[in-house]
Amino acid sequence: MANAFAFAELRGGAFRKVAFETVTAARMAADASGGGEVHAMVFGAPGTAAVAEQLGRFGADLVTVVEHPGLGRYAPEVFSATIAAALRGGSYRAALFPASAEGKDLAPRVAAALDLGLASDVTAFELNGDAVIARHPAYIGKAIATLRLTGQPALLSLRPGAIPAREAPRTARTTTAAPAVDPAAARVVVTGLAPRGAAKLDLGEAPVVVSGGRGLKAAENFKLIEELASAFGNAAVGATRAVTDDGWRDPSDQIGQTGRVVSPSLYVAVGISGAVQHLAGMRTSRVIVAINRDKDAPIFKLADYGIVGDLFEVVPRLTEEIRRVRREG
Amino acid sequence: MKIAVCIKRVPDTEMRFAIAADGKSVDPAGLKFDISDFDGYAIEVALRLNEQQGPGEVVAVALGPDALQETLRKALSIGVDRGIHLKCDAVPFDGLSIAHALAAELRDAGYNLILFGRMATDTGNGTVGAMTATLLGLPLVTAISHLEIKDGRGTAHRELEGATETSTFPLPAVLTIDEGIARPRLPSLKGIMAAKKKPIDIRPAALGPVRLTVEALELPPERTGGRIVGEGPDAVPELVRLLQTEAKVL
Ligand SMILES: Cc1cc2nc3c(=O)[nH]c(=O)nc-3n(C[C@H](O)[C@H](O)[C@H](O)COP(=O)(O)OP(=O)(O)OC[C@H]3O[C@@H](n4cnc5c(N)ncnc54)[C@H](O)[C@@H]3O)c2cc1C
Numbered sequence: 001m002a003n004a005f006a007f008a009e010l011r012g013g014a015f016r017k018v019a020f021e022t023v024t025a026a027r028m029a030a031d032a033s034g035g036g037e038v039h040a041m042v043f044g045a046p047g048t049a050a051v052a053e054q055l056g057r058f059g060a061d062l063v064t065v066v067e068h069p070g071l072g073r074y075a076p077e078v079f080s081a082t083i084a085a086a087l088r089g090g091s092y093r094a095a096l097f098p099a100s101a102e103g104k105d106l107a108p109r110v111a112a113a114l115d116l117g118l119a120s121d122v123t124a125f126e127l128n129g130d131a132v133i134a135r136h137p138a139y140i141g142k143a144i145a146t147l148r149l150t151g152q153p154a155l156l157s158l159r160p161g162a163i164p165a166r167e168a169p170r171t172a173r174t175t176t177a178a179p180a181v182d183p184a185a186a187r188v189v190v191t192g193l194a195p196r197g198a199a200k201l202d203l204g205e206a207p208v209v210v211s212g213g214r215g216l217k218a219a220e221n222f223k224l225i226e227e228l229a230s231a232f233g234n235a236a237v238g239a240t241r242a243v244t245d246d247g248w249r250d251p252s253d254q255i256g257q258t259g260r261v262v263s264p265s266l267y268v269a270v271g272i273s274g275a276v277q278h279l280a281g282m283r284t285s286r287v288i289v290a291i292n293r294d295k296d297a298p299i300f301k302l303a304d305y306g307i308v309g310d311l312f313e314v315v316p317r318l319t320e321e322i323r324r325v326r327r328e329g
Numbered sequence: 330m331k332i333a334v335c336i337k338r339v340p341d342t343e344m345r346f347a348i349a350a351d352g353k354s355v356d357p358a359g360l361k362f363d364i365s366d367f368d369g370y371a372i373e374v375a376l377r378l379n380e381q382q383g384p385g386e387v388v389a390v391a392l393g394p395d396a397l398q399e400t401l402r403k404a405l406s407i408g409v410d411r412g413i414h415l416k417c418d419a420v421p422f423d424g425l426s427i428a429h430a431l432a433a434e435l436r437d438a439g440y441n442l443i444l445f446g447r448m449a450t451d452t453g454n455g456t457v458g459a460m461t462a463t464l465l466g467l468p469l470v471t472a473i474s475h476l477e478i479k480d481g482r483g484t485a486h487r488e489l490e491g492a493t494e495t496s497t498f499p500l501p502a503v504l505t506i507d508e509g510i511a512r513p514r515l516p517s518l519k520g521i522m523a524a525k526k527k528p529i530d531i532r533p534a535a536l537g538p539v540r541l542t543v544e545a546l547e548l549p550p551e552r553t554g555g556r557i558v559g560e561g562p563d564a565v566p567e568l569v570r571l572l573q574t575e576a577k578v579l
């Protein structure tokens with residue numbers, strides 16, 4: 001029986017969806033090693049302890065809250081030193097991180113500090129004796145690698161959305177701890193966090209992503225995409241690089257090899273050819289729908305459902321149908 | 330400034346490729362190799378910094394078998410001053426193993442900045458830069474999209490999900506570079522000629538232990554059951570029905 005560790009990511013005092021996914025994965029790891037405990041760690045400004053118990057819903061047994069006035073923002077050196085100390089002090093089978101911007105920064109620091117192996121951007125994993133077997137997209141999504149990771153704890157960062165959060169409720173014990181190093185002594189200091197755009201649903205968290213490509217022809221036609229997204233009610237809008245390069249959409253909307261990687265339940269690709277660099281960012285979506293007037297567009301090879309046709313006719317009709325279905329329940 | 334840029338030789342991502350007979354690597358036949366995309370941006374950042382801030386030296390460091398000499402030459406032709414080839418027969422998949430060798434080379438060598446790509450396009454790991462920085466005990470900012478250096482201190486931006494994070498750090502430091510920060514220049518004819526005379530030092534790579542290995546490499550599963558529902562707007566009701574009853578995503 002061995003315990004598992006989870007880093008639970010907070011932004012602006014609230015858990016990000018990946019925090020629940022990470023705890024879910026830690027629950028899986030602890031259960032697979034004979035029903036050990038899940039120990040989650042959260043960093044934040046004073047007052048963070050109030051949200052900590054939410055993690056019990058996803059299977060955390062113990063939540064350690066590292067509170068300090070200097071930890072309201074990401075503090076890479078403090079987070080990594082404190083996590084490394086916690087991992088040194090416990091005999092964990094696995095330590096889980098999200099492969100989010102923050103988790104991808106943090107996990108390799110911890111791995112190097114502890115001289116431990118790290119499998120990053122993992123989409124699935126299982127314990128196998130002394131090893132962990134993990135799936136990981138390589139070659140910008142052109143291939144899936146099966147990795148073997150040895151050493152304990154095994155460090156893994158999980159692709160957001162790949163392992164959905166699952167409830168496994170229990171009452172989590174909560175404890176507070178001091179950071180392992182003084183935040184005032186950190187060399188790298190995060191001085192600002194500026195939200196981009198309005199308070200829209202984040203691409204990485206939205207259950208539905210509607211993306212538009214060059215087939216939209218002009219920036220103003222993206223209102224078709226916006227309308228379809230709002231018909232779903234829980235959708236974010238993405239774009240191809242062709243579109244962001246032309247300035248039709250903000251670069252932060254770009255999905256693909258050099259943009260965001262998303263794994264929503266439903267991905268709707270509109271007027272997108274399906275270049276490999278774009279597929280790298282959405283290939284692991286659960287269900288993919290493509291709308292394109294070219295029946296030979298590569299996107300149809302990946303799509304579960306396709307409609308061949310002019311998007312300017314198909315999309316308004318789809319928006320109407322989705323509205324109707326949601327209205328009628 | 331004295332700037333090191335760690336560059337990796339990877340298969341050209343534009344090429345279609347096949348899995349080798351061993352079932353765990355890429356079949357190199359017919360593949361072109363080049364500097365990994367993000368490492369190209371890192372070179373550009375280094376060159377621009379020295380162009381703006383007065384003379385310095387840009388050193389490209391690459392770890393791998395002899396074939397990567399060609400990759401180092403390309404970096405030299407773009408404007409890098411010299412190359413260091415850390416030689417080994419095969420490049421491990423384990424980022425920490427590579428980081429040990431890079432750190433051994435870069436430690437106490439007087440670099441003001443050490444740059445990496447955000448992620449190599451072959452492994453997709455995105456770990457070597459942060460691991461090397463940690464082994465060296467140097468300040469680190471990853472996946473930066475904007476950089477300013479002034480009076481021995483730096484300010485960098487990173488793109489998070491839905492937000493931009495700004496951080497400050499003292500030099501010497503390690504940075505990993507995201508695309509978009511600076512469009513890489515191409516080698517000029519003059520640069521290609523000059524590159525022939527620039528030095529490449531060769532040393533054995535002091536790789537660390539390997540704990541992460543590739544057991545198998547597969548093409549992504551073909552999505553089965555994918556189908557064209559129909560043509561034009563009349564196919565929409567059937568699509569919505571399938572999304573409700575079959576895919577159950579509505
Ligand atoms: C190093 C590198 C990195 C890259 N990174 C990324 C990345 O991260 N993300 C990314 O997306 N791209 C990336 N790219 C670019 C990528 O190669 C493609 O160029 C890009 O994805 C194409 O975008 P698109 O599908 O919108 O445009 P196109 O390929 O031009 O496709 C437009 C599609 O719209 C269809 N269409 C046109 N009119 C209509 C209509 N009226 N109705 C229906 N369909 C219509 C066409 O049939 C066509 O299939 C990268 C490229 C490189 C070299």
Ligand SMILES: Nc1ncnc2c1ncn2[C@@H]1O[C@H](COP(=O)(O)O)[C@@H](O)[C@H]1O
Binds near residue numbers: 450
């Ligand atoms: N074999 C190598 N030689 C030189 N630099 C490397 C090597 N492998 C990785 N790097 C550097 O580390 C970055 C991240 O690689 P990775 O962690 O494999 O995604 C790359 O973009 C390079 O800058």
